[in-house]
Amino acid sequence: MCKKEVYLGIDTSCYTTSVALLDKAGSLAGEARRILQVKAGCRGLQQSEMVFQHTRNLPELMEEACSSSFEIIGIGVSARPRPLEDSYMPAFLVGLGLARSLAAVSEIPLWQISHQENHLEAGLWSAQGPDTDRFLLLHASGGTTDLLLAAKRADGTYELTQVGGSKDLHAGQFIDRIGVAMGLPFPAGSAVEQLAATAKGFIELPVSVRQGDVSLSGPATAAMRKLEAGAEPAALAAGVQYALAETFVRMIRNVAAQKEVFDVLLVGGVASNAYIRSHMIEKLAKRRIKVWIPESRFSPDNAAGCAAYARRQGEGSHE
Structure with missing residues (x-):
């Protein structure tokens, strides 16, 4: 056989x-x-x-x-x-x-x-695209928050050039800091997502984006202060998700216009968050930017x- x-x-x-x-x-x-x-x-x-x-x-x-x-x-x-x-x-x-x-x-x-x-x-492999030789790659995880320009070479490999990203805290670190402070297990991504799903609204946090550069330390500090002041955990978890999603949208929107690239592939643990994905797809579609998402377990x-x-x-x- x-x-x-x-x-x-x-x-x-x-x-x-x-x-x-x-x-x-x-x-x-x-x-x-x-x-x-x-x-x-x-x-x-x-x-x-x-x-x-x-x-x-x-x-x-x-x-x-x-x-x-x-x-x-x-x-x-x-x-x-x-x-x-x-x-x-x-x-x-x-x-x-x-x-x-x-x-x-x-x-x-x-x-x-x-x-x-x-x-x-x-x-x-999972998203079956982007079907173009030049696109943006958002890699958002506990150790990385990078926006990269991916350009396909003749041998099938990709040249990756950083065109944006966080200058301080990574997206996953932001989530983990707030999640662990709430008593959730580390890594806290899935637990924060589940908690946020029970919220009736979200607590607004600051968003700091300048062209392709973003800062997440300010939003994280603001979230910790609100938690210490007695903020409702589910609403704060939803606020963390919104702040990250909006940060990604603004960063990608700026770089896409500058580089004239209108396809973006989302990867990394943070990019598997269902709320963040849907928010990005909806907002970026208004700028005619197509978002490619792998199956959540392969993000x-x-x-x-x-x-x-x-x-x-x-x-x-x-x-």
Whole structure:
């Protein structure tokens, strides 16, 4: 019996261990991921703890994802945070080490990309677009709030140029600070979204946008003051969502007009928030800016992008 040929993706980010398998046609054949454990009341992990948890998680996730009979014919892995020469983080060495070992033993090709490029590839694969060679990429997460201009190269890779983003606090950090202060678990994104859904209205917070540059420390400070003053948690959670959504809209609107680019792909954990997505789609449509959104589970950290990139390279498919 012939085994199904698949491409393996591995991503060991700051707070998620993940593996994914795509077949030669680009369909998801298997996937497993696990969020790293953070003690209650804390807002993060040391790199050494991330490395330990990734090392512990990967064998179990590989066993789960490969429960069927597969033949791995290529591997894609996140080797660093961003596509820059000096970009480095120990957590990614865990996935890279396993990928290199598997590739060497099995004598199959290995393609290394950055975590940010993994998000791009996962978004493109899941959203099936943008169907243009030049578009904006909003990467909003706990460790990144970047607006990038993505330009496709002849070899199918993308040149990413930062054209906007936060100058201080990241979007996910904003959410986590308020969420943890409310007693919600870290990472707090999903809990804040669920709490906000119960609100009858939202508490207005300041929005600071200048061209492509944004500041989130001011809105976060304002939110903390309102919470300390006894603000209703659900309404404040809704206010955090609104402030972030409106910040993204204004930033994208400014840069889109300046760069004459009218397609934007949303990726990252914060970009999976349903309210933020709907607000952005509605507001940006008025400026004829099309928003491309991957399935919500492929917007946060996941390994599907690494597998998708390996599949595109392996199949010679640069469409």
